[in-house]
Amino acid sequence: MKKYDVTGIGNALVDIEFKVTDQFFTDNGVEKGLMTLVDEERQNALMKVIHTASAKKQCGGSAGNTVIAVSQFGGKSYYSCKVANDELGHFFMDDMKEAGVTSNLNVDHLESGITGKCLVMVTEDAERTMNTFLGITQTYSIADVNEAAIKDSKYLYIEGYLITSENGKAAMIHAKKIAEENGVKVALTFSDPAMVKYFREPFDSVIGASVDLLFANEEEAILFTGKDNLLEAREELKKVAKRFVITQGKNGAMIFDGDTFIDIEPYETTAIDSNGAGDMFAGAFIYGITNGHSYASSGKLASMASSKIVSQFGPRLQWHEAKDILARLNP
Template structure:
């Protein structure tokens, strides 16, 4: 079966809270900067959830993970997608795999009997729509070559890798193997830098991943600066061109800057009443890859990505409903 996109990534269930600005000071005392993604251990996360529950009550539970959010968006727009991940044989793991199926994402994942639980991310959204994430990778941190579906990679137009995977030695090896399979079969490779904190903490690993081959690179401004180690965005853009055939830098409400291999162009953003930026970059990447797989040029794909992201930030949570994805596709067309 011919596929559009094959991906591997962390299987993370999001536990989302709306918090007030004054709670940020408590987070900072725990070395959790506002707007960041921080990796934490299970006990730390459990204590944080208890604190949030006491302060704000019930949370919203949803399936997340950066690459998964992108693949779910692409699938709902009409792309044929496959996703490889690792979950535990627990309630959250079963919930996660069932959710992939509901979104028409193919998978061949086995549930793990490890002592580690399915990964979770506590996502806290302040009134200014900024999201702060504290993630426990759990069994997802054990993602390895054993979880790859090489046939799916060979049969796809694109292999999509999330930068978060460089935090795990075995997951990074899986990325290397997936890239090797992709290059041997003519499958193009797209990579997301994922988070500034990941780039800074795992710089050598991130560089080694991208050196395996990168046709399209996704990042935001802070990630571009961190990766290039240049404060000037224009200099950062030059650095990205050296490691990828094409790249896209998201600019929040201002849209994105794209390099199509020959020229740089700014794609204007769309007006939105943002309440939650969680998942905006994910839907952007999924939307861009969907349009490229349809045969559209990078500029058109980036416009669609910006439009989809403008709709995502108006909703609470990292994903939209099936009808909302469909409406975006119809309106853009």
């Protein structure tokens, strides 16, 4: 029996989330609705103009949010990442432990540097805008990949944001190779439309012949395939993924289980913050398929969970909320 349902690899970021108006973007030269990589000076300038007292702080990063979701639903997860030996690095490590996730982080082996952080700006229309300073996580490399954890997992989950650096891409390819050589299924998330738009060819080198499971939203699927609509895009995705999930926001999701397409209905909700919705969908879905649920049932669980996430601030459920959702799935 495998020790972990999933081992994730990705950027370790402390998410600092706060509410803003559209005027904030105009005043501070921020492009709304995108994830933008910034340097430390730029992020510090933004930090000076936000209302830090009202900001919510949690350990995160895309794959980090996903493996935490797996844990909250009762699964077992491992996270391979990199933080610095600073205040936020220690916060990240402690918060990950409290979330029930095992990781490669050890206080005695943290390097000097600056832990990455992501400023998550949320507007009244529930759209998220992120400015990310990667800090030490941009040096994540093959050396940080835990081969033993991957071998002892049902799934390897690869975060698409790692594609932005050569060392990150190399780590993605290395981890995928370990998984494939040891019969571990490989899941990949594109993470963000900007990643697909600007790093299309590097993604090809990571995907290789195919991945076992791909997560994309509608925009990413169309961008990656170069098709004009979702129906054409989903047929093209069959060439690179044995199975895939295409999330469609308020319209639910579409799952290809290797044979047929399954439409997942959305759950009625009032969206106030879309931050982490895709990460939560992936986490709940992976929990489901690694714990005896069908693809349809796992999609339903993921839809419930992501509808709950967008109705509140932050990318993480409370523990009791995860239990309540499972109870609704299995009355």
